[in-house]
Amino acid sequence: MFDNLTDRFEEIFSRIRGKGRLSEAEVDAVLREIRAALIEADVNVGVVRLFVERVRANTVGEELQRSLSPAQHVIKMVNAELTNALGGENLKIMYASKPPTVVLMAGLQGVGKTTAAAKLALWFRHQGRNPLLVGADLQRPAAVEQLKVLGGQANVTVFSLEGDPVRTAVAGVEEARRIGRDVVIVDTAGRLSIDKELMDEVRKISGSISPNYTFLVIDAMVGQDAVNSAKVFNEALSLDGIILTKLDGDARGGAALSVRQVVGKPISFVSTGEKLADFDLFYPDRMANRILGMGDVLTLIEQAERTLDKEITEKGAKKLKGGKFDLEDFLEQMQQVKRMGPLKGVLSMLPGVPKEIRNADINEGELVKVEAIISSMTRAERSNPDMIDGSRRLRIARGAGTTTAAVGTLLKQFKDMQKMMRSMGMGGPSATKKSPNRAISKKKKRR
Amino acid sequence: MTTEFIVVIAVLLVVIASTIYLVSKRGRSTLSIPAKTAGGSTVVSSSAAVAPTPDVVATELLIPPGDLKKGVRRAGLSFGRLFGNILGSDGSNQKVWDELEETLLLSDLGLELSTRVIEGAKKALEASGQRDGSAMANAVRMELRGLFVEGERDLEYAGESPTVWLVVGVNGVGKTTSIGKLSAMAAADGKKVVLAAGDTFRAAAADQLQMWAERTGADIVRSVPGADPSSVVYDSIQKAAARGFDMVIADTAGRLHTKSNLMDELRKLRRTAEKEPAHLMEVLLVLDATTGQNGLVQAREFAKAAQITGVILTKLDGSAKGGIALAAEAELGVPIKLVGIGEKVNDLIVFSPDEFLDALLEVEPQYGLSDEDLGAN
Ligand SMILES: Nc1nc2c(ncn2[C@@H]2O[C@H](COP(=O)(O)OP(=O)(O)OP(=O)(O)O)[C@@H](O)[C@H]2O)c(=O)[nH]1
Ligand SMILES: Nc1nc2c(ncn2[C@@H]2O[C@H](COP(=O)(O)OP(=O)(O)O)[C@@H](O)[C@H]2O)c(=O)[nH]1
Ligand SMILES: [Mg+2]
Ligand SMILES: [Mg+2]
Numbered sequence: 001m002f003d004n005l006t007d008r009f010e011e012i013f014s015r016i017r018g019k020g021r022l023s024e025a026e027v028d029a030v031l032r033e034i035r036a037a038l039i040e041a042d043v044n045v046g047v048v049r050l051f052v053e054r055v056r057a058n059t060v061g062e063e064l065q066r067s068l069s070p071a072q073h074v075i076k077m078v079n080a081e082l083t084n085a086l087g088g089e090n091l092k093i094m095y096a097s098k099p100p101t102v103v104l105m106a107g108l109q110g111v112g113k114t115t116a117a118a119k120l121a122l123w124f125r126h127q128g129r130n131p132l133l134v135g136a137d138l139q140r141p142a143a144v145e146q147l148k149v150l151g152g153q154a155n156v157t158v159f160s161l162e163g164d165p166v167r168t169a170v171a172g173v174e175e176a177r178r179i180g181r182d183v184v185i186v187d188t189a190g191r192l193s194i195d196k197e198l199m200d201e202v203r204k205i206s207g208s209i210s211p212n213y214t215f216l217v218i219d220a221m222v223g224q225d226a227v228n229s230a231k232v233f234n235e236a237l238s239l240d241g242i243i244l245t246k247l248d249g250d251a252r253g254g255a256a257l258s259v260r261q262v263v264g265k266p267i268s269f270v271s272t273g274e275k276l277a278d279f280d281l282f283y284p285d286r287m288a289n290r291i292l293g294m295g296d297v298l299t300l301i302e303q304a305e306r307t308l309d310k311e312i313t314e315k316g317a318k319k320l321k322g323g324k325f326d327l328e329d330f331l332e333q334m335q336q337v338k339r340m341g342p343l344k345g346v347l348s349m350l351p352g353v354p355k356e357i358r359n360a361d362i363n364e365g366e367l368v369k370v371e372a373i374i375s376s377m378t379r380a381e382r383s384n385p386d387m388i389d390g391s392r393r394l395r396i397a398r399g400a401g402t403t404t405a406a407v408g409t410l411l412k413q414f415k416d417m418q419k420m421m422r423s424m425g426m427g428g429p430s431a432t433k434k435s436p437n438r439a440i441s442k443k444k445k446r447r
Numbered sequence: 448m449t450t451e452f453i454v455v456i457a458v459l460l461v462v463i464a465s466t467i468y469l470v471s472k473r474g475r476s477t478l479s480i481p482a483k484t485a486g487g488s489t490v491v492s493s494s495a496a497v498a499p500t501p502d503v504v505a506t507e508l509l510i511p512p513g514d515l516k517k518g519v520r521r522a523g524l525s526f527g528r529l530f531g532n533i534l535g536s537d538g539s540n541q542k543v544w545d546e547l548e549e550t551l552l553l554s555d556l557g558l559e560l561s562t563r564v565i566e567g568a569k570k571a572l573e574a575s576g577q578r579d580g581s582a583m584a585n586a587v588r589m590e591l592r593g594l595f596v597e598g599e600r601d602l603e604y605a606g607e608s609p610t611v612w613l614v615v616g617v618n619g620v621g622k623t624t625s626i627g628k629l630s631a632m633a634a635a636d637g638k639k640v641v642l643a644a645g646d647t648f649r650a651a652a653a654d655q656l657q658m659w660a661e662r663t664g665a666d667i668v669r670s671v672p673g674a675d676p677s678s679v680v681y682d683s684i685q686k687a688a689a690r691g692f693d694m695v696i697a698d699t700a701g702r703l704h705t706k707s708n709l710m711d712e713l714r715k716l717r718r719t720a721e722k723e724p725a726h727l728m729e730v731l732l733v734l735d736a737t738t739g740q741n742g743l744v745q746a747r748e749f750a751k752a753a754q755i756t757g758v759i760l761t762k763l764d765g766s767a768k769g770g771i772a773l774a775a776e777a778e779l780g781v782p783i784k785l786v787g788i789g790e791k792v793n794d795l796i797v798f799s800p801d802e803f804l805d806a807l808l809e810v811e812p813q814y815g816l817s818d819e820d821l822g823a824n
Contacts, residue, residue, distance in 0.1 A: 036558055042739030110621060140790070146649070149650030193765070222739055223738055224767075228766050229766065248703060249705050249741065250704075250744065254739070365711045
C-alpha cells in the first residue's frame with residue numbers, strides 16, 4: 001500500500017508499456033491507479049481530481065485512437081503534466097536596486113523555517129552577497145538562540161531584539177542598511193493559518209518591511225491540509241515562492257504539487273537535510289522524473305561534482321575497467337560515496353533501481369563495521385585477500401572490534417561480489433584474463 | 448552529459464551496489480543488484496532520450512494555476528450537509544458515498560482505510576435494511592469508532608522511582624514542547640521531574656528545553672552540543688535516583704525514520720532508558736496532525752526501533768484533522784494518548800476517541816471540486 005509514487009507509476013506503466021492501444025476501460029483503470037498513487041502521495045484530493053480529469057480529457061480523445069503508441073502517449077502526457085504542474089518559471093532573484101533585498105520566511109510551526117533561513121543566507125553568500133539574518137521569532141523558546149547558532153555556522157551575523165517581532169523585523173532591515181548588508185532574511189515564529197492574531201502579526205511584519213521575497217516554508221511530509229494553510233498564507237502575504245523541506249525523508253511530497261497548483265507560486269528551493277549544505281534550487285523536471293521513476297540523475301551528478309574527489313573516483317573507474325578493483329579501492333570509493341549522504345538517498349536518485357533494492361533495509365551502521373574491518377587490514381591483505389589466514393583473521397577482527405566470523409563473511413561476500421563484477425565485465429582478478437593476454441600480445445607485437 | 452560523468456556514475460553504481468550487497472541484511476537475495484544497477488547505468492546515458500520532450504504535449508496540458516484556483520473551491524463538505532443531501536437523494540447514494548470518501552481522505556485517514564470504512568458502513572447499512580441519512584451517519588461513525596484500540600490512555604508511572612518517559616519523533620513535530628507540557632502535568636501529579644536534554648544535535652535545543660524546565664519547575668540535565676544522547680539520559684537517571692526525583696522525561700533529537708544510524712542511536716537510547724534503576728514506562732511518539740500518509744510509516748518505523756507505547760498528536764488546534772494518527776492506531780494498535788492543542792504549557796489534553804471523531808466528522812470547509820468545475824474542463 002505504501003509503495004512510493006515512483007513505484008506505483010512504474011507498476012502502472014509496466015502494464016501499459018508495449019501495448020498497442022488502450023481501451024476506454026483500460027484508461028479508466030490507469031487513471032484509477034494514478035488517482036490512488038497521487039492520493040497516497042498526499043496530493044490534495046481536489047487537485048487529484050482535476051489532474052486526473054485533465055489526463056483523461058487528453059487521453060481518451062481521438063488523438064489517442066489515432067496515435068501509434070497510446071501507451072507511450074499516456075506516459076509522455078502524465079510526465080509532462082506533472083512537470084508542468086510542478087514547474088513554471090525558475091526562480092531568478094532580482095536584487096533590490098536600493099539594497100538591502102528583503103526576504104521574509106513564514107510558515108506553520110516546526111516546518112523548517114529557521115533552518116531554511118540560515119541555509120538561504122549561506123546560499124546568498126555563495127551568490128557573492130553579504131546577508132544579515134534577523135530573528136523575529138520571539139515566541140518559541142530559544143528560537144533566536146537557534147538562529148544564532150545556525151548563523152554562526154553560515155558565518156552570517158544574526159540580529160535580534162527583545163519584545164516585539166514587528167519592531168524587531170523593522171530594526172533588522174534598518175540594521176542591514178546601516179552596516180551595509182545587501183540581503184536581509186527575516187525568520188518568523190511558526191503560526192497556524194487559522195490563528196487570526198498571529199496571521200495579523202505576520203501581515204504587519206510584511207507590511208512594515210515590504211519584503212522583496214516572501215517564502216512559505218512547507219514540510220514534504222504534510223498531508224491534505226497543506227492547501228488550506230498555504231492559501232491563507234498566500235492571501236495574507238502574497239507569497240513569491242515556496243521552500244519545500246525534509247525531502248531527505250521518504251515522504252512522497254505530493255503537497256508540493258497541490259500547493260504549487262492552488263497558490264500558483266513556484267517552488268523555489270528544496271531542503272534535504274539538517275545540515276546547512278543540504279539545500280538546493282527546485283527543479284520541476286527532476287522532481288517529475290523522480291516521481292515517474294526515471295531517477296534523479298541530474299541531482300546525482302551535481303552532488304557527485306560537489307562532493308567527490310575526481311581523482312579518486314577516476315582511479316576507481318580505471319581499476320574497475322582494468323579488473324583490479326580490490327578491497328583497498330573499495331574502501332576508498334566507499335568513503336567517497338558516503339560523502340554524498342545516506343546511501344538510501346543516493347540510491348533514490350538512481351534510475352532503474354528496482355524497488356526491492358530501493359526499499360532494502362540498508363543499515364548504515366553496518367557500513368561502519370565493514371569499513372572498520374577493511375581498515376584493520378594491511379595494504380597487502382587488501383589487495384590480496386587470499387593471504388588472510390586464521391591468525392591474520394584474528395588480528396583483523398581484534399582491530400575492528402568484531403569476530404573472525406564477521407571478517408570471514410566480509411571476505412566471502414567481497415569475493416562473490418568480484419565474481420559478479422566479472423560477469424558484468426568489470427573488476428575482479430579473473431576479469432583480468434583479457435588484459436594479461438592483451439599485454440602479452442602487445443609485447444609480442446612490440447618485439 | 449559528459450562521458451566522464453557516465454564513468455563516475457558507473458563507478459558509483461558499482462560501489463553502491465557492492466556496498467549494499469555487503470551490508471544489506473537480505474544477504475543472498477540481493478545478488479542481482481549489480482546486474483540490475485549495471486543496467487541502470489545504461490539507463491543513465493539514455494535517460495535523456497527517455498525524458499519527455501516538453502514541447503510535445505506540455506503546453507497543451509499545462510494547468511494554469513489561476514484556472515485551478517478557480518476550480519478548487521470550498522466545497523463545504525460537512526457531514527451534516529452530506530447527510531442532508533442523502534435524505535433528499537434519489538436512492539442512488541453512490542455520489543454521496545463518494546463525497547463521504549473524499550471527506551475521510553481530506554482528514555488524512557488514507558485511501559485504504561477510507562475505502563475500508565466506507566465499504567464496512569455500506570455493508571452494515573445493507574444488513575440493517577436502513578438507508579436514511581442518520582443511519583448512514585451512524586454506520587460510518589461506528590466503523591471509525593471500531594478502529595480505536597480499547598483500554599487505558601493514561602500515562603503510567605512506575606511503582607518505584609525513577610519513572611522514565613522517552614519522547615521520540617521526526618523533526619519539528621513538537622517533541623520538546625510536549626515535554627514541557629508533560630513536565631507540568633507530572634508536576635501537577637505531585638512528581639519531582641528531571642528533564643533530559645537528549646537532543647544534543649539541533650541548535651539551541653537544550654536551551655529550549657531549559658526554558659521549559661524553568662517554566663515547570665523541573666530540573667534539567669544537559670550536555671554539550673554533539674554529546675552522546677545516551678549518556679545524557681544515563682546521567683539524568685543517575686541524578687534522579689541519587690537525589691530522590693520521581694521521574695525523568697527524556698527529549699530526543701528529531702530524526703527521520705529513514706536514517707538508520709539515527710534509528711540505531713534511538714535503539715541505544717531506549718536500552719539506556721530501561722536499565723536499572725530506571726523504569727521505562729512510556730515511549731511516546733509525537734505525530735504532527737498536519738502529517739500526511741508518511742505518518743503511518745513513521746509510526747511503524749518508530750514502533751520497530753523503540754517499541755512506542757503511545758502517540759502524542761500535536762497541533763490539533765490547527766485546521767488539520769490528524770486522521771493519520773487514527774490510521775496508525777488502527778494498524779499498529781498504538782493508542783493516541785495525548786493531544787497538543789497549542790503552544791502553552793497547559794495545551795495538552797488526554798485523548799478521547801469520541802471527541803476526536805466529533806472533530807474529524809465535523810469537517811470544516813475543505814477544498815474539493817464540484818461537478819460543474821469538473822464538467823467545465
Ligand atoms: N531531516 C530534515 N530535518 C530538517 C530539515 N529542515 C529542518 N529540519 C529540522 O526540523 C526541525 C524544525 O526545524 P526549524 O528550522 O526549527 O523549524 P521552524 O519552522 O523554524 O520551527 P518553529 O520555529 O518551531 O516554528 C529541526 O529539528 C530541524 O533540524 C530538512 O530538510 N530535513
Ligand atoms: N499550534 C501548535 N504548535 C505546537 C504544538 N506543539 C508544538 N508546537 C510548535 O511546533 C514547533 C516545533 O516544536 P518543538 O517542540 O520544537 O518540536 P521538536 O523539534 O519535535 O522538538 C514549535 O514552534 C512549537 O511551539 C501544538 O500542539 N500546537
Ligand atoms: Mg523557527
Ligand atoms: Mg526538540
